[in-house]
Amino acid sequence: MAIGETIRSSQIWKSIFRHPMPLDRRNRIVVMLTNFFLHLHPVSIKKQGIALSFTWCMGGVTFFLFLVETVTGVLLMFYYRPTLEWAYNDILALRDVTSLGILRELHRWGAHAMVITTWLHMYRVFLTGSYKPPREFNWVVGVILLLLTLLLSFTGYLLPWDQLAIWAITVGSNMARATPFLGYEGPGQQLLTIGGIDMITDASDARFGLLGARFVGEETLNRFYVLHCIAIPLATALLLAIHFWRVRKDGGISGPL
Amino acid sequence: MHSSGFFLKDVAGFLGGYYAFMAIMNGVAALLLWRKKGQIGWTLVWTVFAGFLLVLASLALSGASDLVPALPTSVRSLVNRFSGPVLYTLGTFVLLTVLFIFRRFFVQPMVAWSILNAMLLLMGLSMADENFASIVMKPDNVPIVGLVFLLAFFTWLATSQAVVNDDRIARGLPTVEKENDEKVLVWPDLVYTELICMVAVSAFLLLWAICLPAPLEEPASSVKTPNPSKAPWYFLGLQEMLVYFDPWYAGVVLPSLVIFGLMAMPYLDFNKKGNGYYSIEERKFSYLTYQFGFFLLWITLIILGTFLRGPNWNFFGPFEFWTPYKVEVLNNVDLPQMFWVNLLDQPLPKAPSGASGLVQAGYILLREAPGLLVMGAYLVLLPPLLAVTVFRGFYAKMGFIRYMIMANLMLLMLTLPLKMALRWTLNLKYIVSIPEISLNF
Numbered sequence: 001m002a003i004g005e006t007i008r009s010s011q012i013w014k015s016i017f018r019h020p021m022p023l024d025r026r027n028r029i030v031v032m033l034t035n036f037f038l039h040l041h042p043v044s045i046k047k048q049g050i051a052l053s054f055t056w057c058m059g060g061v062t063f064f065l066f067l068v069e070t071v072t073g074v075l076l077m078f079y080y081r082p083t084l085e086w087a088y089n090d091i092l093a094l095r096d097v098t099s100l101g102i103l104r105e106l107h108r109w110g111a112h113a114m115v116i117t118t119w120l121h122m123y124r125v126f127l128t129g130s131y132k133p134p135r136e137f138n139w140v141v142g143v144i145l146l147l148l149t150l151l152l153s154f155t156g157y158l159l160p161w162d163q164l165a166i167w168a169i170t171v172g173s174n175m176a177r178a179t180p181f182l183g184y185e186g187p188g189q190q191l192l193t194i195g196g197i198d199m200i201t202d203a204s205d206a207r208f209g210l211l212g213a214r215f216v217g218e219e220t221l222n223r224f225y226v227l228h229c230i231a232i233p234l235a236t237a238l239l240l241a242i243h244f245w246r247v248r249k250d251g252g253i254s255g256p257l
Numbered sequence: 258m259h260s261s262g263f264f265l266k267d268v269a270g271f272l273g274g275y276y277a278f279m280a281i282m283n284g285v286a287a288l289l290l291w292r293k294k295g296q297i298g299w300t301l302v303w304t305v306f307a308g309f310l311l312v313l314a315s316l317a318l319s320g321a322s323d324l325v326p327a328l329p330t331s332v333r334s335l336v337n338r339f340s341g342p343v344l345y346t347l348g349t350f351v352l353l354t355v356l357f358i359f360r361r362f363f364v365q366p367m368v369a370w371s372i373l374n375a376m377l378l379l380m381g382l383s384m385a386d387e388n389f390a391s392i393v394m395k396p397d398n399v400p401i402v403g404l405v406f407l408l409a410f411f412t413w414l415a416t417s418q419a420v421v422n423d424d425r426i427a428r429g430l431p432t433v434e435k436e437n438d439e440k441v442l443v444w445p446d447l448v449y450t451e452l453i454c455m456v457a458v459s460a461f462l463l464l465w466a467i468c469l470p471a472p473l474e475e476p477a478s479s480v481k482t483p484n485p486s487k488a489p490w491y492f493l494g495l496q497e498m499l500v501y502f503d504p505w506y507a508g509v510v511l512p513s514l515v516i517f518g519l520m521a522m523p524y525l526d527f528n529k530k531g532n533g534y535y536s537i538e539e540r541k542f543s544y545l546t547y548q549f550g551f552f553l554l555w556i557t558l559i560i561l562g563t564f565l566r567g568p569n570w571n572f573f574g575p576f577e578f579w580t581p582y583k584v585e586v587l588n589n590v591d592l593p594q595m596f597w598v599n600l601l602d603q604p605l606p607k608a609p610s611g612a613s614g615l616v617q618a619g620y621i622l623l624r625e626a627p628g629l630l631v632m633g634a635y636l637v638l639l640p641p642l643l644a645v646t647v648f649r650g651f652y653a654k655m656g657f658i659r660y661m662i663m664a665n666l667m668l669l670m671l672t673l674p675l676k677m678a679l680r681w682t683l684n685l686k687y688i689v690s691i692p693e694i695s696l697n698f
Binding site for chain 1: 397400403404407408411414415418419431432433434435437438439440441442443444445446447448450451454455458459462463465466467469470471472473474475476477478479481482483486487488489491492495496503504505507508509510516519520522523524526528529530531532533534535536540544547551691693694695696697
């Protein structure tokens with residue numbers, strides 16, 4: 001008790017937390033306003049807005065899983081090399097010899113769970129009609145986040161570089177070659193010719209842009225790695241910020257008017 | 258293929274734990290009901306059921322593989338014989354419709370608990386089948402099993418609240434959410450809930466990671482194509498659509514429309530009621546549309562694509578061995594073939610050799626005229642027709658542009674079930690088929 005008191009009255013502690021412990025009403029309000037991590041929240045909230053039977057906590061769980069994916073993902077990046085020579089072997093070693101190889105399990109199952117919780121969050125938001133005015137735009141942001149979640153999962157699926165990975169990505173990305181006009185097997189691409197020369201070939205179509213090659217190969221591995229670790233997470237983080245900000249600006253969590 | 262002794266020995270330990278867990282679950286339920294008083298009947302039911310589950314658990318753990326509880330072979334082969342894409346899809350449709358219509362009955366806690374037990378028991382008994390277990394226990398398929406149970410649970414949770422709210426609204430009372438609008442401080446009420454959720458999710462994820470190793474197959478080889486080759490599970494609904502449509506539609510246009518349609522939803526739903534609380538009666542149209550798309554055109558197709566589509570994308574019953582030698586008759590016919598050859602007894606219109614491009618295009622248009630007319634009528638004539646009949650009220654409230662977007666999204670969504678029905682009844686392959694520009698629909 002005495003030690004706790006000493007720590008809490010030290011200059012260091014007071015420089016970090018500029019208010020007493022949140023034990024009374026005043027300080028419980030102050031803590032929400034002065035703490036960076038807590039300032040996403042309002043100070044007070046309607047009781048039904050935090051009832052688990054109402055929210056299912058699925059948005060929160062999805063965000064938490066995004067954080068889990070970020071942390072485990074960064075740690076895995078220390079270990080994994082996205083090259084044909086090493087990708088599979090690094091994952092094999094994570095499974096068989098590396099301590100804390102369980103990070104890969106956490107990352108993979110966290111990813112699957114995140115897809116599911118995103119759907120459930122969306123389902124809940126639909127069922128409570130929470131996309132209705134004034135929250136229309138935040139629903140749109142949410143739909144983009146759903147798409148980004150699926151793309152994160154899809155790009156990550158390739159990285160173990162095993163049979164499961166390349167064939168799943170092959171099947172998935174084969175769709176792109178059927179893109180109308182822009183895929184070399186898509187409807188209408190025959191019409192895009194200049195002086196009898198096809199503009200859309202298997203080396204210039206949408207699928208090639210996605211894979212960086214005519215088939216799933218080393219270029220694809222590199223491309224998906226960069227998308228998975230940098231491009232899509234950054235886009236997701238930005239949209240998450242907007243998503244949360246809009247929840248507050250649109251009047252907090254939805255409830256009957 | 259029947260279940261071998263080796264397989265049953267492997268799975269017996271898991272099933273023993275599974276039944277024991279179910280027994281504890283029901284024991285706790287019985288205890289809670291007993292303490293609530295006045296529920297003697299149900300207390301007895303779940304106590305007896307827990308005892309029965311303990312018997313199943315001990316049978317599974319007995320060490321004798323022929324004692325592991327399983328569905329009788331005759332039942333399994335009967336299920337295999339009668340299952341197919343048609344029965345599966347129509348069956349799910351009927352099941353969900355019945356659940357919806359009689360939702361007041363199904364949301365009662367004891368009914369829901371019985372259904373949960375029945376689902377879990379059926380799952381356990383099926384797991385003793387080698388073919389079933391080999392698909393369901395594939396590490397990447399486990400999340401889908403979780404998804405099914407989670408969706409069932411949350412749909413129950415939402416529906417039971419909606420039923421209560423609808424009753425209250427009908428009696429002129431405020432919704433439960435409205436009653437509960439007293440304000441509380443976020444610290445501690447929300448922050449602690451979040452902390453507990455984080456701890457619970459972390460614990461769950463760790464347990465999952467420890468119990469189930471992530472899959473790692475052979476090193477990638479671009480020359481060894483697995484049969485079947487499947488996309489990641491969350492895209493298998495789209496892959497299943499490839500049975501009925503070409504990739505440009507099933508893999509590019511339809512998914513884009515799904516994303517676009519979801520984004521457009523808040524701008525199309527003009528109904529101001531049902532904002533911020535669970536309700537079905539107040540927004541039946543949007544509710545049913547969403548559930549139709551989400552459950553029938555997304556979730557059940559994922560389950561079909563994952564669990565029931567084997568080598569060569571053939572359909573396999575849940576207890577059927579995935580043999581690559583299963584042959585399915587492919588006798589699908591295009592609409593021009595049906596119209597010109599079968600109906601009018603003429604050859605397909607074909608441009609004379611050496612004809613100019615324009616003449617060739619004309620002949621192609623003539624050949625595809627029946628399909629193009631059908632599509633034109635569907636997408637161009639139907640929206641205005643609906644606007645003056647079924648959707649008259651909608652049209653008045655939405656205005657031209659919003660109504661047209663809604664009607665077209667609706668009709669495009671319905672292309673999938675319609676094409677399914679046409680395939681099953683008429684063996685129709687393509688309505689419009691212009692291979693000259695890779696356009697098949």
